[in-house]
Each structure stands twice: as structure tokens, then as C-alpha cells.
Amino acid sequence: MCQPQKSNGILTVCVSGAAGQIAYSLLPLIARGDVFGRDQPIELHLLDIKPALDALHGVVMELHDCAFPLVRNIVETDDPMVAFQHADVTILGGSFPRRPGMERRDLIAKNVNIFKAQGQALDRVASKNVKVVVVGNPSNTNALVLSHYAPSIPKQNITALTRLDQNRAVGQIAMRTGVNADQVEGVAIWGNHSATQYPDVTHATVNGEPVMPKLGGRQAVAEEFIPCIQKRGAAILKARGLSSAMSAASAIGDHLKSWILGDSKIVSMAVASDGSYDVKPGVYFSFPVRCSAGGDYEIVQGIEMDEFSRKYVSATTEELFAERQEALELCAV
Numbered sequence: 001m002c003q004p005q006k007s008n009g010i011l012t013v014c015v016s017g018a019a020g021q022i023a024y025s026l027l028p029l030i031a032r033g034d035v036f037g038r039d040q041p042i043e044l045h046l047l048d049i050k051p052a053l054d055a056l057h058g059v060v061m062e063l064h065d066c067a068f069p070l071v072r073n074i075v076e077t078d079d080p081m082v083a084f085q086h087a088d089v090t091i092l093g094g095s096f097p098r099r100p101g102m103e104r105r106d107l108i109a110k111n112v113n114i115f116k117a118q119g120q121a122l123d124r125v126a127s128k129n130v131k132v133v134v135v136g137n138p139s140n141t142n143a144l145v146l147s148h149y150a151p152s153i154p155k156q157n158i159t160a161l162t163r164l165d166q167n168r169a170v171g172q173i174a175m176r177t178g179v180n181a182d183q184v185e186g187v188a189i190w191g192n193h194s195a196t197q198y199p200d201v202t203h204a205t206v207n208g209e210p211v212m213p214k215l216g217g218r219q220a221v222a223e224e225f226i227p228c229i230q231k232r233g234a235a236i237l238k239a240r241g242l243s244s245a246m247s248a249a250s251a252i253g254d255h256l257k258s259w260i261l262g263d264s265k266i267v268s269m270a271v272a273s274d275g276s277y278d279v280k281p282g283v284y285f286s287f288p289v290r291c292s293a294g295g296d297y298e299i300v301q302g303i304e305m306d307e308f309s310r311k312y313v314s315a316t317t318e319e320l321f322a323e324r325q326e327a328l329e330l331c332a333v
């Protein structure tokens with residue numbers, strides 16, 4: 001069950017980047033009750049930057065036109081202090097996009113400023129029990145910066161989205177083996193939401209049978225399946241001319257539903273590393289987690305990791321610590 005901070009039982013859900021394309025697919029899912037439950041009334045706090053406020057107002061007009069019974073109030077603003085006020089759940093999609101010629105460091109620099117300001121605002125006005133999912137890229141490192149500037153919010157309440165990568169892996173397995181997606185189990189995403197992520201199928205099954213041979217064995221998985229998932233975002237961008245939005249929104253809904261309402265299945269989320277699987281504390285790293293109702297989760301322990309998997313986990317860990325170093329240097333400026 002959700003535990004709204006407000007005594008009237010209304011859950012305050014903040015969406016940043018609310019005039020953007022992910023929000024356009026996500027807001028109806030939330031407003032209809034598909035994420036937090038069909039009996040959970042909500043107040044929407046929609047945040048975007050000043051130049052996008054007219055577009056945001058158009059989105060709000062459409063939300064009114066949908067006449068969703070669960071939506072009790074809508075706030076539209078360009079001020080994070082207003083948007084995060086009493087927020088129970090915050091979805092952070094607003095970020096600076098990569099432009100041609102930008103180096104990764106430039107992208108991190110632009111986003112450090114955004115997530116610094118948002119972290120400080122969250123720290124001051126959000127519920128101390130707020131649940132945050134960072135979506136804007138580079139999402140794991142943006143989550144780290146946010147957490148750095150929001151010391152009063154427990155680190156475990158801040159997460160970044162890798163459920164899209166998990167869903168992509170499940171979708172590919174289902175397609176390649178000719179089954180429905182719900183017949184696939186045990187896929188895990190490790191590390192960064194980037195091309196170094198490790199979509200791990202070493203323990204995955206289809207109808208209870210190991211997936212690896214069905215995908216053609218380790219070499220085929222290494223040469224075809226893993227790169228397909230790692231580069232799926234770029235492939236969609238190339239095909240659509242826009243980055244993924246419907247699938248991202250659907251994955252955000254899945255992430256929050258598992259986290260807030262609990263899930264009998266193991267799912268992947270980027271969470272604060274705690275030394276599990278030799279990933280030192282200090283980064284937001286995607287692990288397989290088990291979510292219990294009410295917003296608690298734990299990193300699943302004891303998953304056997306062979307040499308094949310260790311190599312990938314080590315590469316994505318290295319990338320995240322390099323991003324951390326760059327971000328913290330920029331924070332110190």
C-alpha cells in the first residue's frame with residue numbers, strides 16, 4: 001500500500017519533464033490508476049522549464065479532458081520547490097539532452113546543475129519518505145548527484161530506471177524463442193543504463209528451462225543478444241528520430257508498481273550500491289531486487305556469477321565510478 005504523507009489520503013505524485021514525450025505516455029497510466037492502484041486518489045505536480053510552460057498547459061488541458069476520477073488536483077509549475085512540496089513519489093525525466101558534438105563530460109556537467117538544484121529542493125520540501133525514480137540521462141549518475149544534494153532523503157529512496165532494459169531483454173527473449181513475455185523469468189540487468197549495462201540471462205528461463213541454449217549459447221548471447229539490449233535505445237532513436245517514450249513510460253509504471261505495491265518476482269532497479277557483488281558503495285547500480293509492499297526492497301544476494309558475467313559487471317562498474325568521479329569533481333566546483 002502507498003502511504004501518502006497528506007492526511008487526506010491523496011498521493012502526491014510529481015513528474016518533472018512533464019511537457020516531454022515520456023510524460024505524455026506516462027501521465028494517463030498514473031491518472032487512470034494503473035500504477036498506484038485503482039482506488040488511490042492522486043494529486044499531480046507537473047514540473048517543466050519556463051519555455052515549456054505553454055506546452056505543459058496543453059497537457060494539463062488534456063488531462064482535464066480525460067476526466068480521470070482519481071485525479072483530485074493538478075499543479076503546473078517551473079519551480080521545483082513548488083513541484084516537490086509534500087511529494088510522495090517523484091519521477092525525474094527533465095534533463096538536458098545530448099546535443100551533437102557534446103562529450104559525456106559536457107552532458108554530465110549540464111545535468112549536475114539540474115540535479116543539484118532538484119536535490120536541494122527535494123531535501124527542503126518533499127516528504128522524507130519520498131520515492132524517487134530518475135529517468136533523465138545519464139540516469140544512474142543523475143541519481144547520485146540528486147542524492148548528494150538531498151542528504152535528508154534516505155539513499156535507498158532514490159532509484160534510477162533500468163526496468164526498460166529488463167523489459168527489452170524479456171521482450172527479445174520472448175520474440176526469439178516464440179513464447180509470451182510472461183513465460184520468461186530470471187532476467188537481470190546489472191550496472192549502468194548505458195551501452196555497458198549487463199543484461200544477464202545466465203539464470204533466465206523460458207517455461208522453466210534455461211534460456212541460454214535457446215538463444216544459441218554463450219557466444220551468440222555475447223555477440224548478438226547482449227549488444228542488442230545495450231544498443232536498443234540508440235536503435236529506437238535512429239528509427240523514430242526520437243528516443244523511446246512509450247516503452248520508457250510503461251517501464252516507469254512497472255518500476256513504481258513493483259516498488260510501491262510489492263512484487264512476487266525479482267526485478268531490476270538502479271539503487272545505491274552497498275558492496276553487494278563487489279560493487280563498492282558510492283554509485284547507483286542496477287541490481288536484481290526483491291520488493292515488498294510499502295516501498296521496501298532488498299538487493300537479492302547469492303546469485304552465482306561466473307567469469308562470463310563478472311567481466312561485464314566489472315566493465316559497467318568501472319564506467320559508473322568514472323562518471324561518479326566526473327560528477328563529484330563538477331559538484332565541488
Ligand SMILES: NC(=O)c1ccc[n+]([C@@H]2O[C@H](COP(=O)([O-])OP(=O)(O)OC[C@H]3O[C@@H](n4cnc5c(N)ncnc54)[C@H](O)[C@@H]3O)[C@@H](O)[C@H]2O)c1
Nearest residue numbers: 017019020021022048049052094095135136137161164248
Ligand atoms: N532511463 C531510461 O530508461 C530512459 C529511457 C528513455 C529516455 N530516457 C531519458 O529521459 C529523459 C526524458 O526523455 P523525453 O523523451 O521525455 O525527453 P523530452 O525532450 O521529450 O522531454 C524532456 C522534458 O524535460 C524538460 N526539462 C528540461 N530541463 C528541465 C529541468 N531542469 N526541469 C524540469 N524539466 C526540464 C524539457 O523542457 C522537456 O519538456 C531524457 O533524458 C532521455 O534521455 C531515459
Ligand SMILES: O=C(O)C[C@H](O)C(=O)O
Nearest residue numbers: 137232233234236243244
Ligand atoms: O534517451 C536516450 O539516450 C535513450 C534512452 O535512454 C533509451 O534507453 O531508450
